[in-house]
Amino acid sequence: MATVIKNGTVVTADLTYKADVKIEGGVIVEIGPNLSGTETLDATGCYIMPGGIDPHVHLEMPFMGTYSADDFESGTRAGLAGGTTMVVDFCLPGPDQSLLDALQMWDNKTSRANADYSFHMAITGWNERVFDEMKTIVQDKGINTFKHFMAYKGALMVNDDEMFASFQRCAELGALPMVHAENGDVVASMTAKLLAEGNNGPEGHAYSRPPEVEGEATNRAIMLADMAGVPLYVVHTSCEQAHEAIRRARQKGMRVYGEPLIQHLTLDESEYFNKDWDHAARRVMSPPFRNKQHQDSLWAGLQSGSLSVVATDHCAFTSEQKRFGVGNFAKIPNGTGGLEDRMPMLWTYGVATGRLTMNEFVAVTSTNIAKILNIYPKKGAVLVGADADLVVWDPKRSKTISAKTQQSSIDYNVFEGKQVTGLPRYTLTRGHVAIEETTVRTQEGHGQFVKREPFTAVNKALSTWKELVAPRKVERTGIPATGV
Amino acid sequence: MATVIKNGTVVTADLTYKADVKIEGGVIVEIGPNLSGTETLDATGCYIMPGGIDPHVHLEMPFMGTYSADDFESGTRAGLAGGTTMVVDFCLPGPDQSLLDALQMWDNKTSRANADYSFHMAITGWNERVFDEMKTIVQDKGINTFKHFMAYKGALMVNDDEMFASFQRCAELGALPMVHAENGDVVASMTAKLLAEGNNGPEGHAYSRPPEVEGEATNRAIMLADMAGVPLYVVHTSCEQAHEAIRRARQKGMRVYGEPLIQHLTLDESEYFNKDWDHAARRVMSPPFRNKQHQDSLWAGLQSGSLSVVATDHCAFTSEQKRFGVGNFAKIPNGTGGLEDRMPMLWTYGVATGRLTMNEFVAVTSTNIAKILNIYPKKGAVLVGADADLVVWDPKRSKTISAKTQQSSIDYNVFEGKQVTGLPRYTLTRGHVAIEETTVRTQEGHGQFVKREPFTAVNKALSTWKELVAPRKVERTGIPATGV
Amino acid sequence: MATVIKNGTVVTADLTYKADVKIEGGVIVEIGPNLSGTETLDATGCYIMPGGIDPHVHLEMPFMGTYSADDFESGTRAGLAGGTTMVVDFCLPGPDQSLLDALQMWDNKTSRANADYSFHMAITGWNERVFDEMKTIVQDKGINTFKHFMAYKGALMVNDDEMFASFQRCAELGALPMVHAENGDVVASMTAKLLAEGNNGPEGHAYSRPPEVEGEATNRAIMLADMAGVPLYVVHTSCEQAHEAIRRARQKGMRVYGEPLIQHLTLDESEYFNKDWDHAARRVMSPPFRNKQHQDSLWAGLQSGSLSVVATDHCAFTSEQKRFGVGNFAKIPNGTGGLEDRMPMLWTYGVATGRLTMNEFVAVTSTNIAKILNIYPKKGAVLVGADADLVVWDPKRSKTISAKTQQSSIDYNVFEGKQVTGLPRYTLTRGHVAIEETTVRTQEGHGQFVKREPFTAVNKALSTWKELVAPRKVERTGIPATGV
């Protein structure tokens, strides 16, 4: 049984051309004119693009005795509804927990996933077991990325020593370190100061972590990665300061990737000054929304290639959960939704405005991260042999974003009221048509774990270069030169 | 009759995989395992890559009553010997010459071309005929790029007014303006000053056009393109100052491409201080070679994507021709060779050192420029349907570059003595095996003109954006507000 | 007869201390405790500072058959009322006019000046007479600065060739070139385009010359000055782009000064969108007002020293004169007032906010430009022997700026309605108390021309350095090395 997508225009990160796409067994088997199959999807007026990959989500994430509201079922369903066919979640080991145990716990959550997924492993402490388990994680578990939190002091945060050790280990294993870049010491101290001064509303969250605090941590992580001789991926780059650090590194030839979120591209700090506490608290995430100048910086980064990937950091908490933080912004669970809206929002604010070409849209929503994660062209491509994770994109379809009609489990949407034009007609996950416009046909458990190999071409090239310029000992015959 | 390249690894700008490649009628007809055909090329241990595209050559260029020594025959032969399967030359209309007449003259030179070619059209003056002919050039002649010389005062140079008019015309036509960016007024003035001071040796050429002079012109061209609402391509970016201007523009989201030459990446200004006049004069080109810091900047640009394409500005003059300038560096014909050596030099100094991945090598030697020139994937790709312009690259083959063994007509080589590892085993031009290691089997007249359509995705996106942010008139009811 | 300022605190560019100041014969004769004289001025609660120097004014400037409304009488009176004790005007030779003739014409306007003044000489064309007269201007006429207009095409504008020649001449003469930095070709072309599109209101003026256009010209002038080996002074630096070019130059050790205007520091582009044509037209000046980000950039430049001087470009036209441009913004006379308001506005928005220290206030309103113009410590200082150009500054005095109460001849004020705190209690011009709070006691004709010597320490140092790094000829014995 074969599915054929007919009459559309294939749009990839580097090509735009008319062709039909034939799918069998969950993979693309043919691309060309006049194909036929048992099932036909009409793509007239549409673009056939690689399904989106969201490399930054937190589904069913444990938090203060509860969990983030979207799990792998509702999360992947929301993603598919918006054209995203794969997510990468973060496995977060507890204090002294084995990485392998944690991975097992995380894996247990995925049984109802509607789309494919993978994991980044977080390094939340450092000891010999972690050092050893990293090898197993990479070589046996198919995970080639390690996340480091430079904030969340007393919880997930690691210090420079730990990060540097882990980055060096990543270099050996051919893995890619990632960082949440905010100076956790300063955030903690500022938080205490603001609370002490009675500045306890949601806007205090933003005050506690201004752009300079993110810029500093980004800059620091880059230096550590450079000294360790490993590429670096900076998650949720939200501001010019962090972007500047990334640009400055890249301009020296360093291999650093930045990931702006769709939220930071389109929403700004004024949200926190809303008189409605709930409105403001629902937007509390780290880093917080910034002003328009920072938005301009992020868009320009996507245009010029200094930023590589648009993600969401989808971590949805209900209004009720958010209200844990009434009277103390530090207790507001950090996170917003976005999985369902990332692609329509980016298309509307990026492609329709002329900031991005369609090909760049594909690159930053799918292909670039597939390459970075070393799963290209299985994912992120429209090529024979690739997984049929596809979105048939209707550039004319329109809607107004609303919590009322969303797939996510939560009771609000930070993009509420935004008019988007450009939506999926169909979303396919390994050939299965999970979405047909507003009709949801997801299959619980259809989603599979995607293994990822280490040692990308970039890792290897960087190691070669670092070996070439490594310190060389000066040979001397005695002290002084003539001998002591 | 089909040719199959077997046992190799296909390497493109974004993929590396084992596959055979089958060619019929000059195009790729199949890519996959276990292919067979009438002719088999063994690619064991080799990479099958898109043939190189050199977008910056001057073959049989008229100069002071003579011509640059390599014509379309020897030039394309040299290119093929080094893995380059397409060149783009510059059509240079004389004073008041019709663009169409000039194009005819340039076309006449190509009858013996061994590989495919195209033209950039130079705008060397401005009037209504030029304005009108630009449309014909784009719409009928298949040329979507216009070159502007900001130097060569009294000859090819255009002023800001002319450039701005031409850039605006390019925006309308969906074409891409290019610039040779040096401040021609300053170069002319400095040249006169140096000669007056007796500084007449080849090193005076370098003194007359230091990096700041190139940086200024680059910066100016970028502003003009931005105001005109059109992308810009800066040829032969040789220094940090020009690169900085490009980076600064890109960081604002401007669409600017920079093209370093293999010479500037690997040779430095010390060549001009050679005590041998001939040695120094043979390296005279514009911009001149720079110091090591500038080289580092250019390499980093290729790594980070702020520079897009590696070219040669191949414009070979014999030692005898160079000696026109004895006693007056301003009369030394500007130009060096490079067509044959670009790819082996870039591989050796770029890929083997770990500065670039193989995929990045393909991108900067072929794929990027194919996209910029809007001939992708006909050129620059290993895809079914693409022209079989391919190089089977043997990463182990080695040689020492020498004028004695080169294809170029001239009597020296600026890379003389450089050891390169990484050379073509085969080079194919539209399926014809023109090169098999050291054996040359080029066919005179095999090369064809490659037409290029205007309105790339980037042009269109930029126009959309510029329209969106265009000045809006303030509606007023009188003067003053209450009416005069 | 001696005047003593008692009970105040002397504030200079680098000192703050309690002292009385005694004045005789127009100069400071003693500074110290317990001084006495025939006249006493009480400075209790006040700061005794060097009088302001406004290095950028156009008094009685010829324009389209009329003149800018403030002449040397009303202009210097306005300056004194605001604490400014010296102005520097621009002598603008007509087409082919002798510099010396023009200077004579400008000198004729000054007979009623109430405060001291000097001139910058404009270079509005280039020929041998200009070359020769520059020497006379510097050596006999006491003028060490030459202004170059990169805009006003067809009128004052000079091209790169002319500027470069003039800059080199300045280097020889030890003079300082100045530039009005906007790309005149682009401004002219944009102006025509906007008018053709019906965009003829005052906002069109701003649209015709966006920041990139100023940044480009600034960058170009800097390169020309660097190649000529002479320092550069950029007048009315209004935007980040121009400031960035200045910073970038300075960061390479180049000697470049930037001069923001008080208007650009405190007013923004929204003024041009006012529905009242008069309101908008009264703000038409070049460069136009910019947005808040540009303001932030300018303030930071004053804080860090990358910008050196705050001026006004005072060139006041009445509303009636402004209305020449109804229906065609290009005919609106360019210029606004500011002489009277510069110091109170800068104090209020700079010192009272903590952006600047009091010492920095003195530096950027007086001392820095006195040094640049080589008239320090005669002007710009509170030192024995210095001219008694002083302002007794009352940091508590407040007023609301209004055209109704101003000294300037025009019928409006661009700062109308701004509340300022910090105003002169007394302003003294060479010892004469011209202002006592709101009482004006200026003396027509009291003002004298201030001669300025060339070859500042900075000019000399730069010349030394440029000689040290000048191109050196490579000595060769033959061609080739072995002889031809």
Added chain:
Amino acid sequence: MATVIKNGTVVTADLTYKADVKIEGGVIVEIGPNLSGTETLDATGCYIMPGGIDPHVHLEMPFMGTYSADDFESGTRAGLAGGTTMVVDFCLPGPDQSLLDALQMWDNKTSRANADYSFHMAITGWNERVFDEMKTIVQDKGINTFKHFMAYKGALMVNDDEMFASFQRCAELGALPMVHAENGDVVASMTAKLLAEGNNGPEGHAYSRPPEVEGEATNRAIMLADMAGVPLYVVHTSCEQAHEAIRRARQKGMRVYGEPLIQHLTLDESEYFNKDWDHAARRVMSPPFRNKQHQDSLWAGLQSGSLSVVATDHCAFTSEQKRFGVGNFAKIPNGTGGLEDRMPMLWTYGVATGRLTMNEFVAVTSTNIAKILNIYPKKGAVLVGADADLVVWDPKRSKTISAKTQQSSIDYNVFEGKQVTGLPRYTLTRGHVAIEETTVRTQEGHGQFVKREPFTAVNKALSTWKELVAPRKVERTGIPATGV
């Protein structure tokens, strides 16, 4: 009894003029023509300048059971011999030592000082006693600067938390935090790695702390200071990376000062590759010498004002002491001399080359730091009432630097063999002529402690600004807006 310096030219940070200078009771009592006194010093052909202030020395510094070889006697003698009339040393409390106790210990070393001195207090840990004692140090002990070591892990190093607490305390007290900026974690880790690899020679010291490591720490300290609302002084800025961080901060209006050392301005990393272990080890200091590009950056910083002060970090260890580190570079005591050579070296390489004017020379060797430390114009000035710490500088006097003729106690000189032109004819410390060319007439115990008041104008201005832009709480009436 009065001393008069006759026939010289006074050169200060902003003035150059002919005058005699009369001294009585250790202070300047008169400046003017034709002065007379009981003692006359002939300054014919010389410049009378403020004596140098070296704000960064370590005299008799405890180290591994021994002490740095120059104490307050030989150190101040060396300084005077080179025109430096004041030094500022660092008081380094031991683990858990009281700041006050440590200060007492340091004070005890000064009894034989030949010139005036002051102390910076180091914060080497954090607790409530430190918090409290900082107030005493500032308010009672006359010390307004606190040093923080971001390197020397396990010894002097403080972490971000401690630094941030201390910086905030400095803000309250009106004090100035200083940092030694290198990432101590990375240095420690790299050191262990290099030693493990057998890279144990002096060059390993440089390898262990490359420019990126310094740049990172500088950047981090700047962010911490910005968040704390306090200016920052970065000691021994040695490289472009650190300088870039400083420039970037200043360009945002932050109040950050950078201090290059004369060693980093004139010596480079090639010293560490010397085949003579002693030669290399004698140059071991932190940060290490860098390459020529970094030197260029530092010089440009002095020219443009992005760097403020030239110091020495004088911390002299004998060759014997240096040899503690044979076989392990980490045990080589860090430090070089420089006190005697700073001014002649800077004059020779800075003023004589045209990089700096004479006035800038005075600024960066004396006046700037006097202002930063709030001891201007007592120190750093040639003004009536100022301390007669003066140098009569003979721009024609020449010598070749050599350990054989130096005042310092150690057996070598890192500037050995450098030819300098520009040396003191006389050096006066509070009126006492301590140096007359090569004759040393220092008086042991003549030197006095110089008290320094907190709350400079810059501190106050910054506090005002930070208060103005401080976070403001959003007032809300309930949750949600309508009440819960």
